[in-house]
């Protein structure tokens with residue numbers, strides 16, 4: 001806890017920076033730290049409190065950098081440690097904190113430990129840092145058990161031993177290029193504790209912990225049983241032993257100090273259906289927050305959203321962990337496309353099914369605007385995945401030969417994978433690379449950008465102005481405005497500014513208000529309950545019903561996601577109102 005008594009991460013707006021696709025400084029078609037640093041003023045103007053970097057480490061990039069070869073360095077394609085230091089310092093000077101991804105479940109086949117394990121041979125200490133086992137069946141030709149990789153196919157790959165014979169198998173819950181570490185091995189624990197100290201001492205403010213519930217495996221490696229719930233009896237998902245690891249990480253996070261004060265945050269990437277199990281990760285001596293995947297997967301439906309919001313708010317548990325709100329990230333379909341389909345839910349397992357629905361981009365955009373205001377009005381921290389603020393959509397027509405995601409390749413193309421949400425950002429100009437790379441670039445962007453994104457560049461959206469905001473509405477007068485006058489970027493900028501300046505936001509509780517069917521309405525009050533100046537109460541009303549509804553009595557319209565006509569809130573529109581004098 002900082003001296004002020006208020007932890008920044010409780011209500012921060014955190015921008016997810018997928019460095020490969022953010023901005024290319026040296027013209028090789030791949031985003032890098034020089035490019036990202038040049039865009040820091042953009043992020044400051046957007047109004048975010050922190051940046052979360054997806055993995056920036058040396059990696060053969062079999063899984064977009066989630067296959068790490070060196071946890072204490074920067075991939076040369078992205079820059080150097082000096083570039084990272086400069087980025088951290090410059091961001092801090094702008095008041096922006098830095099969160100990085102740490103991937104403890106698995107490394108890379110290019111990690112020196114894996115090379116040593118191959119060379120060390122069966123039974124060696126080097127192999128004990130991973131899960132090497134003999135195969136089953138005659139000649140050990142079958143994998144040690146039936147576990148399947150999250151990316152498709154068996155979770156085991158057989159190695160060729162130094163003498164050229166087929167040998168042991170190693171475990172990889174993801175791609176074969178991502179061997180799982182054995183967390184029963186003390187060297188693995190010590191190594192990661194040291195990695196945390198390394199980055200904290202460089203001024204990092206937080207760690208996003210990848211695949212955080214997968215680290216511990218049943219040492220007997222029993223076959224998995226179809227449909228088995230995560231938990232102590234599951235062979236690898238959410239086993240109880242994993243908590244010990246995060247308790248030791250919390251001690252480290254609490255003990256280090258740095259430029260922004262000793263207020264470091266641990267954020268878990270945990271997909272668990274059972275809220276009671278999830279709460280265990282945010283107890284007082286473990287992580288500070290966990291990602292909110294139920295919200296990210298929830299359909300555009302008022303009752304479903306209300307249920308998820310209530311469940312999320314109840315999740316804080318005894319430690320009072322704040323909620324997190326996420327509409328999209330680098331693993332899921334972009335929100336504009338998701339909300340523009342007939343089925344607006346998201347499900348990792350069923351991505352192929354969702355991609356069969358036609359996408360109504362106009363509808364998706366209107367809803368994404370409404371979803372953004374709903375999300376930013378909720379108590380807790382909010383994550384914005386790069387490009388969400390521009391209204392980018394999922395690029396579903398990337399030619400197969402350009403697709404890179406192992407999810408696509410390991411399912412033989414049955415799963416479209418995640419390349420469609422990772423296409424490089426459009427910054428300016430009227431044709432690709434849209435300012436993503438400099439004018440003298442030697443390569444095209446690593447994934448092709450749709451030509452229609454000329455209307456969604458930062459420059460185009462900055463020119464097309466702000467949002468429907470600030471109008472004073474009294475006595476039923478009208479706040480008119482064409483939604484098209486306000487770009488998505490304008491909306492995000494204004495929303496983040498208001499969110500930061502209004503006393504009522506932050507992580508203080510919400511109170512639901514009566515509303516017609518299909519409409520969500522809640523008030524946010526100042527944390528200290530002081531409503532004396534009338535400024536401190538804000539009502540958020542989101543209309544997910546098919547008909548316009550009347551606005552409740554209010555003093556001011558702070559912001560609306562679309563035009564309000566005749567004192568009515570149209571379908572798929574959210575408004576923030578100041579209540580009181």
Ligand code: NOJ
Nearest residue numbers: 063066103174210211331
């Ligand atoms: C979760 C990450 O978000 C995803 O991109 C990655 O493929 C897996 N973990 C494996 O590291």
Ligand code: CA
Nearest residue numbers: 024026030032
């Ligand atoms: Ca580059």
